[in-house]
Amino acid sequence: MIAVRSLAHRYGAAEALRLSEWKVAQGERWLVLGRSGSGKTTLLHVIAGLIRPTEGEVEVAGENLCRLEGARLDRWRATSVGIVLQALHLVKHLSVRDNLRLAQYLAKAPQDDKRIDDTLGALGVGAKSSRRPSELSQGEQQRVAIARAVVNRPKLVLADEPTANLDDAAAATVVELLTEQAGRQGATLVVATHDARVKGKFRERLEL
Amino acid sequence: MNLATLSASYLRARPLNTALSVILLALGVGTIVLLLLVVGQAEERMHRDARGVDLVVGAKGSPMQLMLAGIYHLDAPTGNIPLSTVALLSKNRMVKRAMPLALGDSWKGHRIVGAGKEYPDHYGAELRDGRFYQKPMEAVLGYEVAQRTGVGVGATFKGAHGIGSDPGDEHEDSYTVVGVLAKSGSVVDRLVLTSIESVWQVHEQHQGPQDDADRKALEEAREVTVVLVQYASPLAAATLPRQINSQSELQAASPAYETARLFRIVGVGIEALRGFAAVLILAAGLSVFIALYTALEERRYELAVMRTLGASPGKLFGLLIGEAFVLSLLGVILGLVLGHGLAAALGAWLESQQQYPVTGLEWRPEELWVAGTALGVGVIAALVPAWRAYRTDVSRTLARG
Numbered sequence: 001m002i003a004v005r006s007l008a009h010r011y012g013a014a015e016a017l018r019l020s021e022w023k024v025a026q027g028e029r030w031l032v033l034g035r036s037g038s039g040k041t042t043l044l045h046v047i048a049g050l051i052r053p054t055e056g057e058v059e060v061a062g063e064n065l066c067r068l069e070g071a072r073l074d075r076w077r078a079t080s081v082g083i084v085l086q087a088l089h090l091v092k093h094l095s096v097r098d099n100l101r102l103a104q105y106l107a108k109a110p111q112d113d114k115r116i117d118d119t120l121g122a123l124g125v126g127a128k129s130s131r132r133p134s135e136l137s138q139g140e141q142q143r144v145a146i147a148r149a150v151v152n153r154p155k156l157v158l159a160d161e162p163t164a165n166l167d168d169a170a171a172a173t174v175v176e177l178l179t180e181q182a183g184r185q186g187a188t189l190v191v192a193t194h195d196a197r198v199k200g201k202f203r204e205r206l207e208l
Numbered sequence: 209m210n211l212a213t214l215s216a217s218y219l220r221a222r223p224l225n226t227a228l229s230v231i232l233l234a235l236g237v238g239t240i241v242l243l244l245l246v247v248g249q250a251e252e253r254m255h256r257d258a259r260g261v262d263l264v265v266g267a268k269g270s271p272m273q274l275m276l277a278g279i280y281h282l283d284a285p286t287g288n289i290p291l292s293t294v295a296l297l298s299k300n301r302m303v304k305r306a307m308p309l310a311l312g313d314s315w316k317g318h319r320i321v322g323a324g325k326e327y328p329d330h331y332g333a334e335l336r337d338g339r340f341y342q343k344p345m346e347a348v349l350g351y352e353v354a355q356r357t358g359v360g361v362g363a364t365f366k367g368a369h370g371i372g373s374d375p376g377d378e379h380e381d382s383y384t385v386v387g388v389l390a391k392s393g394s395v396v397d398r399l400v401l402t403s404i405e406s407v408w409q410v411h412e413q414h415q416g417p418q419d420d421a422d423r424k425a426l427e428e429a430r431e432v433t434v435v436l437v438q439y440a441s442p443l444a445a446a447t448l449p450r451q452i453n454s455q456s457e458l459q460a461a462s463p464a465y466e467t468a469r470l471f472r473i474v475g476v477g478i479e480a481l482r483g484f485a486a487v488l489i490l491a492a493g494l495s496v497f498i499a500l501y502t503a504l505e506e507r508r509y510e511l512a513v514m515r516t517l518g519a520s521p522g523k524l525f526g527l528l529i530g531e532a533f534v535l536s537l538l539g540v541i542l543g544l545v546l547g548h549g550l551a552a553a554l555g556a557w558l559e560s561q562q563q564y565p566v567t568g569l570e571w572r573p574e575e576l577w578v579a580g581t582a583l584g585v586g587v588i589a590a591l592v593p594a595w596r597a598y599r600t601d602v603s604r605t606l607a608r609g
Binding site: 024041042047050066071075079085087089090092094102104106107111125148160184196 | 602607
């Protein structure tokens, strides 16, 4: 599913990430650990095709990301990867339902209200579908963000510090929902975090 | 969901910014559309009313006044000229037709024009009711006169001395309405027509002829106000006006030349208004630019998130252009409604003042051009913000957040 070889990325002269080899099989659940500044976010962005690494080979979901260009890379990301971010970044002026519909629209997938309602329902926020993100609690917003990441049934779900702003109960729920959602559609899950509360829940770990 | 609904939903979330851009654009477009309608309609009407009249001959004075009084019935006449002038002009080989008009009185603000049947015929005005006048003191009402006064065939009225807003005393003789004209879209619609003899009769009674000698003297002193002349050949334009102007009592005014002069004078004001409207449209463009550009800072996460969801940079470019397009389209639509609404309001007011009519229910081809330009200005204003959105560095933006 993911194969990384002799990867390095630098911002200017400063090295942000070095990883000699990392292999992830389809359906596995990984935790990427490390202090802040250790390159967790950079690694996630490389895997998501948001940045091109300075060195190395990256193969994700059958595509060599170094060879995908422009619009094809965007298309690939839209259909293959679901991303949950640390800060929530739901689109403020769109309702919860329209945030999910946006993901379908941008992936050029059919705009399927039933799929949206099912996904929101599975994450326990089905009743909030016509609300604006600002009317939701942090925990609810994170559930909507997860729903938006999985609505297109991606093969790979990436989460960057998904529990950072949540209390213990909400953090536990989010991890549970992420693994459950990824498991339900057989997606690979990679969570980057430095949150000690999450560590116990994953078998596969990568220390940066 | 599509680009248009996505753009619209963003604009709805910022009602004040949206309203400012839309209103500025609407004011600019509205002003230009109003000018187009009013100036265009006035020019058209003035040309229609002056069609077939090559020269207005009347008493000495201002040639523009002579034209305004003789053709458009908007100004006071310069004075009267001897009836013999008509025969003199008719006999001239350079003259195809000479139509004498006798002016001076009005009824409820509508001018009473003494003229032959050739005068309404010239404007293609046909009878809607009754018949044409045959005897003195019979009158035919123009379409608008009948509409406004509600008077029809069989009614009688007395003319008042003088024209304009403050007429003098009423004359003693009553006119009888024998006919009403159908709408012709020309100056005749606003006039009360009667025979030239009626006008003479009304005025001569002030003095009252005592005997035959007196009557003869009166008849010799008979006058008309203007003569509308149509040339027999274009060559007449070179000599006839000079010939007429060299006579001490007469003056010839060319409607083509005088209307051109009038529009040159009024044109300065029109150009100033047009420039003002252009400034408004540019200001609207600037406001679109500022609204989109300043919002970029707070939207950069939103735009980066759209990239993580698979939006291409081109999609973000299109999104901002789409927002500017929706704004401009709203402004243009509102501006067209505003321009036509103001023209209709102005038309209603002018009608109450018995001036040239203006309608808002008419489209001019130039409006398409104005709409296109305003849309273009809005979209061009969005190019720089759209380019910045296109260049969004997703990874760096997200890493900062």
